[in-house]
Amino acid sequence: MTAPKITQLDVDELFDRVLHTEDDTLKLVRDLSYAAGMPDIGVSVQQGKLLQLLVQMSGAKRVLEIGTLGGYSTICLARGTYGEVVSLEYDEQYAKVARSNIKLAKLDQRVNIITGDAGYTMVLLTGSFDFVFIDADKENNALYVDYVINRLSHSGTVIVVDNVVRSGRVFAVPDKLSFIKGLGKRDDIETSAIQTAGRKGWDGFVLLRVK
Ligand code: SAH
Ligand code: DHB
Ligand code: MG
Numbered sequence: 001m002t003a004p005k006i007t008q009l010d011v012d013e014l015f016d017r018v019l020h021t022e023d024d025t026l027k028l029v030r031d032l033s034y035a036a037g038m039p040d041i042g043v044s045v046q047q048g049k050l051l052q053l054l055v056q057m058s059g060a061k062r063v064l065e066i067g068t069l070g071g072y073s074t075i076c077l078a079r080g081t082y083g084e085v086v087s088l089e090y091d092e093q094y095a096k097v098a099r100s101n102i103k104l105a106k107l108d109q110r111v112n113i114i115t116g117d118a119g120y121t122m123v124l125l126t127g128s129f130d131f132v133f134i135d136a137d138k139e140n141n142a143l144y145v146d147y148v149i150n151r152l153s154h155s156g157t158v159i160v161v162d163n164v165v166r167s168g169r170v171f172a173v174p175d176k177l178s179f180i181k182g183l184g185k186r187d188d189i190e191t192s193a194i195q196t197a198g199r200k201g202w203d204g205f206v207l208l209r210v211k
Pocket of ligand 1: 090
């Protein structure tokens with residue numbers, strides 16, 4: 001008899017269960033987002049908690065997110081700070097559901113969702129952010145990171161870019177300098193790229209700090 005095959009998903013489910021990572025509010029938000037027809041592409045339970053912890057550990061007071069979907073990661077980010085969270089979302093319907101989810105989580109006083117193409121809406125932002133989570137259209141990661149570093153950051157700003165690895169491959173747009181190579185050419189940041197295994201398969205994110 002062969003032993004049953006244990007998958008990355010099983011391990012994540014065990015962590016979620018024994019650590020009680022997801023509370024009833026986040027569970028409901030996940031279910032409501034799915035019921036509203038959104039794709040199941042948000043952060044995993046453990047990744048959401050990692051985001052909360054990173055925000056907490058960095059002491060961030062002002063947080064920016066690019067790519068809201070149903071607001072699951074937005075809520076995680078907001079739980080890591082007593083300050084403000086701005087989240088940029090292209091899709092009006094998604095933003096509507098996210099706003100309702102964020103109200104459900106009692107975070108609507110501190111979270112502002114701005115609709116439109118982030119390439120345009122980010123230009124309307126003023127001041128600097130302490131923590132930035134980039135999780136929208138991956139082709140534009142280089143553009144978003146450049147703009148955030150050049151215009152919306154200060155020394156010490158932390159940036160997390162999701163899905164720089166997808167299905168075991170470094171995400172790259174053909175005929176463009178890969179996002180990762182671009183980061184390696186900058187001397188104004190400290191960068192670490194981390195591969196992950198779990199609910200989202202063989203994935204990965206970049207963590208960077210503005211010098
Ligand atoms: N951060 C979310 C998941 C985001 S999924 C979570 O973990 O819960 C990616 C989101 O980015 C989608 O909602 C999509 O509509 C949005 N998006 C894609 N391109 C965009 C753009 N150019 N500007 C703003 N949002 C965009
Ligand atoms: C997709 C987007 C994500 O942000 C993610 O974490 C996984 C998948 C997608 O667009 O397929
Ligand atoms: Mg993602």
